[in-house]
Amino acid sequence: MIIDAKGLKKTFTSRSRKGVQTVEAVRGVGLEVKEGEIFGVLGPNGAGKTTTIRMLATLIRPDAGTAVIAGHDLLKEPAAIRRALGYVSQAGGVEEQNSPRAQVTFAAKLYGVADAAAAADRVLKRFDLADIADRPGRTLSGGQKRRVAIALGLVHTPPLLFLDEPTTGLDPQNRANLWDRIRELSEQGTSVLLSTHYLEEADALCDRLAIVDHGVVVAEGTPAELKREVSGDVVTLRLDDPGRAAATLAPLAKDTRVDEGVLRVYVDDGEHTLPSLLRALQEERLVLSSISLDRATLDDVFLAKTGRSLRDTGAEA
Numbered sequence: 551m552i553i554d555a556k557g558l559k560k561t562f563t564s565r566s567r568k569g570v571q572t573v574e575a576v577r578g579v580g581l582e583v584k585e586g587e588i589f590g591v592l593g594p595n596g597a598g599k600t601t602t603i604r605m606l607a608t609l610i611r612p613d614a615g616t617a618v619i620a621g622h623d624l625l626k627e628p629a630a631i632r633r634a635l636g637y638v639s640q641a642g643g644v645e646e647q648n649s650p651r652a653q654v655t656f657a658a659k660l661y662g663v664a665d666a667a668a669a670a671d672r673v674l675k676r677f678d679l680a681d682i683a684d685r686p687g688r689t690l691s692g693g694q695k696r697r698v699a700i701a702l703g704l705v706h707t708p709p710l711l712f713l714d715e716p717t718t719g720l721d722p723q724n725r726a727n728l729w730d731r732i733r734e735l736s737e738q739g740t741s742v743l744l745s746t747h748y749l750e751e752a753d754a755l756c757d758r759l760a761i762v763d764h765g766v767v768v769a770e771g772t773p774a775e776l777k778r779e780v781s782g783d784v785v786t787l788r789l790d791d792p793g794r795a796a797a798t799l800a801p802l803a804k805d806t807r808v809d810e811g812v813l814r815v816y817v818d819d820g821e822h823t824l825p826s827l828l829r830a831l832q833e834e835r836l837v838l839s840s841i842s843l844d845r846a847t848l849d850d851v852f853l854a855k856t857g858r859s860l861r862d863t864g865a866e867a
């Protein structure tokens with residue numbers, strides 16, 4: 551286990567004209583990350599992902615909880631933990647004036663890497679940055695900046711890498727490209743903890759994940775395990791009276807949910823249940839405007855655990 555965290559909590563207090571405000575950002579999070587795996591923390595905006603990662607990276611002190619990271623105690627041995635990890639923040643700082651090569655070489659020196667120039671060269675090549683390594687940071691595209699930020703966190707080849715929303719704002723091609731790089735790192739033994747609010751990223755990239763909402767873990771497992779929990783298929787229906795339709799179909803389904811006027815019906819075997827669902831609606835004179843049949847997704851897991859859809863939180867781009 552490279553990360554074994556239990557009961558992490560963090561409350562922020564801020565003062566403004568309206569008085570003192572407190573936010574319980576993280577309300578008791580536990581995470582177990584195995585060596586060499588890609589572990590995802592999936593959740594909507596404000597769920598507590600960044601706060602959790604910052605606590606694990608020793609950047610802010612938890613109010614409660616314990617963690618052992620790379621064999622070191624979070625509270626007693628923060629310096630040893632810092633040596634074992636690379637951290638790429640959500641904003642991912644790339645300097646405007648300096649070139650990627652200068653920044654990455656500087657980071658290598660700061661980490662005490664023996665041959666900083668060679669290490670910088672290697673990591674710049676691996677992230678396809680060799681051709682643009684000597685241009686000022688401000689001339690880089692968003693995707694290139696993101697890759698430089700990750701190179702900065704990796705130049706000292708840490709066994710553990712924290713990536714806070716590494717692909718936010720990237721186009722699908724750049725995102726897939728970065729996934730490949732992250733997979734390569736994992737294959738070579740680097741453990742990766744990343745946060746994301748992209749369902750498909752969590753599904754495609756992570757070996758295991760924790761779904762967080764309002765500062766707590768609401769579900770944890772491999773993407774396949776999580777989807778198996780809600781299991782089977784989802785029939786999504788749009789119609790005038792979803793509430794009455796839900797009541798009509800409930801006896802034929804494992805579960806039904808109405809969310810923003812859309813009815814989701816969870817069944818084990820969608821293809822064979824569909825005709826009887828349609829018949830029941832017809833008997834009640836409920837008129838459909840659309841219907842679709844899909845395998846359960848991580849969003850269905852999120853919906854089942856929190857009562858709302860992650861897509862509807864505005865998280866999914």
Ligand SMILES: Nc1ncnc2c1ncn2[C@@H]1O[C@H](COP(=O)(O)OP(=O)(O)OP(=O)(O)O)[C@@H](O)[C@H]1O
Pocket residue numbers: 562563564573574575593594595596597598599600601602640747
């Ligand atoms: N320094 C701070 N002072 C006050 N409140 C804070 C502070 N940092 C975070 N918060 C609050 O804590 C909650 C959790 O924030 P956090 O940044 O951990 O969420 P997140 O899951 O990373 O969200 P996002 O997907 O938007 O990055 C939010 O309500 C946020 O406003």
Ligand SMILES: [Mg+2]
Pocket residue numbers: 599600601640714715
């Ligand atoms: Mg965040």
